[in-house]
Structures are given as C-alpha cells and as structure tokens.
Amino acid sequence: MSFELKEKGNQLFKEGDYSGAEDLYSQAIHKNPSEPTFFTNRALTRIRLEKWAGVEQDARAAIQLYGPKSSTSLKSCWYLAQALLGLHRPQEAYEVAIDAYRASLTAKSVQTENLSKSVLRAKQQIWSQKESSRLREMDQTLASVEQLIEADLNRAVAELQGQLDRGDIGHIGCVEDQKALRDDAEKTIQNVREAFRISSKGEIKQRDVPDYLVDGITFEIMHDPVMTPSGSSFDRIGIQKYVEQAGVDPITRTPMTVQDLRPNYALKAACEEFLTQNGWAVDW
Structure with missing residues (x-):
C-alpha cells in the first residue's frame, strides 16, 4: 500500500501538483517510515515548494536510512546542501557538499557535478556574508x-x-x-x-571572485589551469590526481589519461592578473 501511495505521488509530481505529491509521500512515510526513497521523493517535492526546513528533515532521514557512508546517500546529501543554502546556513552546506563531493569522486557517481555546483554556491554564499560584514564594519x-x-x-x-x-x-x-x-x-x-x-571614491566596494577562475575539484582559484578533452578547465595538481585515480573526465565520465590534458594559457593569464589585483582572493 505504501508503494502505491509513492507511485501516485510520482504521478502528481510529474503533473506539477507538488502539494498533492507531498501529501501522498507523507502518507507513504506514515505507513512505512523505514523506506528511504519515500523521504528522498518528498525532499525533492519540497525543494520544488521551497520548504527548506522540510527538505533538511527529509534529507537527513534518508541519509540515516541509506547509511551516511553509502554511495546511495549522495543524492540525499545534495538535497541537504540545497536545503541548508535555502536556510542561509552556507558553512554547514559547504561541509555537507564537500564531503559528499569527495565521496562521489571515489564512487564515480552521477551526482558529482550537482555536488560540485553546491560546493561553489556555498563558498559564494559564505564569501557574500563575509563581504557584507566587512562593508558594514567599514x-x-x-x-x-x-x-x-x-x-x-x-x-x-x-x-x-x-x-x-x-x-x-x-x-x-x-x-x-x-x-x-x-x-x-x-x-x-x-x-x-x-x-x-x-x-567613498571606491573605498567601499564589494569584492567578488568570478566563477570561471575557480577550480571544480579544489574549489580554489586556479594557479596552473589545464583543459580536458571535453573543454573543461581545472587546476593541474587536482585534475592530474583525479585522472590518475579515476581514469575518466570528471564532467563527461569518458575515459582519459593525464596525457590528454592541455595547458589553458589564456585562463592562466586571467587568474594571474586577477590575483595580482586582488590579493585577498588567495584566502577565498
């Protein structure tokens, strides 16, 4: 019966009736609170509804049921990171997302790209909060x-x-x-x-780090960017270590070797110019 409720909820979700789907998933959870997919489905529905506290609750429940170290919990970790960002708790979101991201690299999970974006969003939100405090102190x-x-x-x-x-x-x-x-x-x-x-003649100015200068593995500003065959750029040290271990492009998942990497001279020049003019960004 509980799985029938889930299927009905899935149908309403596809039709865009997120409130109706949420109610059916809740009924399914009431009948069987030990099934993690019920919580992940309701979490996704609540993401659509932007019920962030509920998303956090469901994602944590699913992670616990799957097992925190299980690769099956990675999607739930992504949901949890989104919830924490929605609740304006970026430091917690970063910690959840970066741990899950590293686990996803080892597991070669399809969630790697989603978690990567969540890490970057968290770092941006953390930086934004710091900048607001700095400007107000000035x-x-x-x-x-x-x-x-x-x-x-x-x-x-x-x-x-x-x-x-x-x-x-x-x-x-x-x-x-x-x-x-x-x-x-x-x-x-x-x-x-x-x-x-x-x-103030420029003294009071918000400082931002452009996304294209940030490495997708370490999430720091790149020092020596290189390009994969798919056209994505990463800092050399991080991508070399990743490719040696995984043997695939981190974005497309297609096989590749370290020899396939090519220097990105234009991006390296852009990174060097930015850091020369914005020394604070080293600790971003």
Missing part, C-alpha cells in the same frame, strides 16, 4: 541603512507567513511573493552600496 551609516532594509524585509515576509497561516494565500503564492520581496531588497542593498562606493 561604514556605520551603510550598516544602519542595510539593517533598516532588512528589517522592512523581515516584517513583510512575516506578514506573508501570517496570511499563509490564516489560509488567506496559498503556499506557492507565498513563496513567490517572498522571493520577489527578497529580490527587491537585494537590489536595493546593491544600489545603496553602489551609491556609497561612488561617494
């Missing part, structure tokens, strides 16, 4: 303005949550409205920072 007026913007955002989000709890609006509409509020607040903060940057 200028108390900027800090006060940004805190006012965030306070207004929190009040508006809380009001929407209250409407959802009273049944005045649906969950999907609430999520969409909250996202729009957050996007507007982020744009306002960026505009404020740009105004302060201009008035």
Whole structure:
C-alpha cells in the first residue's frame, strides 16, 4: 500500500501538483517510515515548494536510512546542501557538499557535478556574508541603512507567513511573493552600496571572485589551469590526481589519461592578473 501511495505521488509530481505529491509521500512515510526513497521523493517535492526546513528533515532521514557512508546517500546529501543554502546556513552546506563531493569522486557517481555546483554556491554564499560584514564594519551609516532594509524585509515576509497561516494565500503564492520581496531588497542593498562606493571614491566596494577562475575539484582559484578533452578547465595538481585515480573526465565520465590534458594559457593569464589585483582572493 505504501508503494502505491509513492507511485501516485510520482504521478502528481510529474503533473506539477507538488502539494498533492507531498501529501501522498507523507502518507507513504506514515505507513512505512523505514523506506528511504519515500523521504528522498518528498525532499525533492519540497525543494520544488521551497520548504527548506522540510527538505533538511527529509534529507537527513534518508541519509540515516541509506547509511551516511553509502554511495546511495549522495543524492540525499545534495538535497541537504540545497536545503541548508535555502536556510542561509552556507558553512554547514559547504561541509555537507564537500564531503559528499569527495565521496562521489571515489564512487564515480552521477551526482558529482550537482555536488560540485553546491560546493561553489556555498563558498559564494559564505564569501557574500563575509563581504557584507566587512562593508558594514567599514561604514556605520551603510550598516544602519542595510539593517533598516532588512528589517522592512523581515516584517513583510512575516506578514506573508501570517496570511499563509490564516489560509488567506496559498503556499506557492507565498513563496513567490517572498522571493520577489527578497529580490527587491537585494537590489536595493546593491544600489545603496553602489551609491556609497561612488561617494567613498571606491573605498567601499564589494569584492567578488568570478566563477570561471575557480577550480571544480579544489574549489580554489586556479594557479596552473589545464583543459580536458571535453573543454573543461581545472587546476593541474587536482585534475592530474583525479585522472590518475579515476581514469575518466570528471564532467563527461569518458575515459582519459593525464596525457590528454592541455595547458589553458589564456585562463592562466586571467587568474594571474586577477590575483595580482586582488590579493585577498588567495584566502577565498
């Protein structure tokens, strides 16, 4: 009976009825709480609904049932990393994603690319939080303005949550409205920072690391980038070690050897130029 509920939930998921699918997966879990696929299916449904606390709960339950060191838990680790990012807990997301990423390389898992992206997103979110703190420490007026913007955002989000709890609006509409509020607040903060940057003659400026300079294995800025036959670039030390162990391209999974790697001189020049102008990025 529980697997029938799962199949019905799968059908609703395919039709885009995520709330209906979530309810059926919940019924299946109630009848059989020891089946990990019920939790992974509900976690994916909740990702679509952006119910991040629920995603975290389901992903952790699935990981426990699969076994934390089992390769079958890697998809659940990816879901957990997404949940932690959605909950603005990037350091935890990074720790989950990087451990799972390393395990996926050993297991030659199809989740490697997804986990790689999650690691990079986590590092970017960690850096963004550090930059916000740095900028606010530099200028108390900027800090006060940004805190006012965030306070207004929190009040508006809380009001929407209250409407959802009273049944005045649906969950999907609430999520969409909250996202729009957050996007507007982020744009306002960026505009404020740009105004302060201009008035401070460039002293107050947010620093960013371009994605294309970051190695997809170590997740650090590349020092000596080389290119695989598929066209992806990695830092030489990391990709050589990976290819020697796995014997495949980390992105396409096609067989390759270290001899197939070619220097990427243009990217190396770009990395060197960026680090020359942005010494802080070494510790990114």
